[in-house]
Amino acid sequence: MIDFYINAFATLFVTIDPVGLAPMFLAITAGMSSADRRRVAVRATITAAGILGLFYFTGQTVLNVLGISVSAFRVAGGILLFLIAIEMIFGKRQERKSETAEKAMESAAAHHATINELAIFPLAIPLISGPAAISAIILLSSQAPDTLTYAGLGGVILIILISCLGAFLLAERIERALGDTAQLVITRLLGVLLAALSVQFVADGILAFLA
Numbered sequence: 663m664i665d666f667y668i669n670a671f672a673t674l675f676v677t678i679d680p681v682g683l684a685p686m687f688l689a690i691t692a693g694m695s696s697a698d699r700r701r702v703a704v705r706a707t708i709t710a711a712g713i714l715g716l717f718y719f720t721g722q723t724v725l726n727v728l729g730i731s732v733s734a735f736r737v738a739g740g741i742l743l744f745l746i747a748i749e750m751i752f753g754k755r756q757e758r759k760s761e762t763a764e765k766a767m768e769s770a771a772a773h774h775a776t777i778n779e780l781a782i783f784p785l786a787i788p789l790i791s792g793p794a795a796i797s798a799i800i801l802l803s804s805q806a807p808d809t810l811t812y813a814g815l816g817g818v819i820l821i822i823l824i825s826c827l828g829a830f831l832l833a834e835r836i837e838r839a840l841g842d843t844a845q846l847v848i849t850r851l852l853g854v855l856l857a858a859l860s861v862q863f864v865a866d867g868i869l870a871f872l873a
Contacts, residue, residue, distance in 0.1 A: 663811055669859065670802045670818045676856040677746065677794045680825040681840070682849060684833035686789060690780060702777050703830035706785035711823050713791040714799055718819060721800035732804045736867030739801035743860035746794045750853030753846065790826055801863060 691699045717724075725735055748754075799819065806812035829836060840848070 663814070666806070666811055667814055667818055670815055671821070672855060673743070673798050673802065673859050674795065674818065674822045675825070676750075676852045676859075677743065677798050678790055678822055678826065679849075679852070680822065680829040681836060682845065683785075683789055683826060684829045684836040685845075687785065687830045687833045688837060690785065698777060700831065702781045702785065703827055705778060705781035706790065706830070707823055707827040709782050709786035710790035710826070711820075713786065714795065714819055714823070717796050717799050718803055718816060721803050725800070725804065733867045733870035735801060735804060736863050736870070739797045740860045740863030740865075740867060742794060742797050743863065744857055747853045747857035747860055750849050750856065753849070790823075 687699075687703070691702055694702070725732065802815055803812060806815055
């Protein structure tokens with residue numbers, strides 16, 4: 663059970679990357695007061711929690727309705743996470759996220775976006791609860807061996823979301839403390855870890871098929 667929780671935490675933490683979201687949060691909320699930034703942070707986290715919670719509770723049902731086996735989803739989810747890992751290792755994922763944030767800021771300026779709109783897009787979707795995070799949650803929830811472990815996975819998801827909220831609220835301090843070089847090193851190390859985890863998911867799925 664402990665191994666499952668460590669694996670789940672590592673997968674979700676690397677996929678969502680709360681620390682890496684801090685600079686983007688600052689860029690998106692540039693010019694806002696501290697109070698407005700707090701409101702954006704809280705609303706974005708709550709919205710993401712609702713989205714991820716939906717797939718946490720219904721992921722297995724969705725697979726059953728679509729006729730997708732858990733083994734097939736392990737292989738597909740593992741491949742998706744591996745592609746994310748490759749982006750992280752070669753520094754492409756941060757660029758892609760930054761582009762998403764910049765487009766959202768341009769759109770917000772053009773349409774005078776409200777706090778709610780910025781909290782939902784791009785913070786909640788897709789920066790926190792993007793396709794990779796949703797796939798990881800469905801994949802992990804399908805691997806939980808019993809109800810107790812499944813419930814514990816919900817706690818892991820909650821911890822990750824609290825980490826996101828904390829990263830948003832402490833974004834200025836995190837950016838000053840880490841600097842560009844440290845962020846690049848951490849992102850690449852996490853990318854290697856995610857690559858190894860994703861290969862394990864694919865291997866488990868293939869072994870299940872063979873069995």
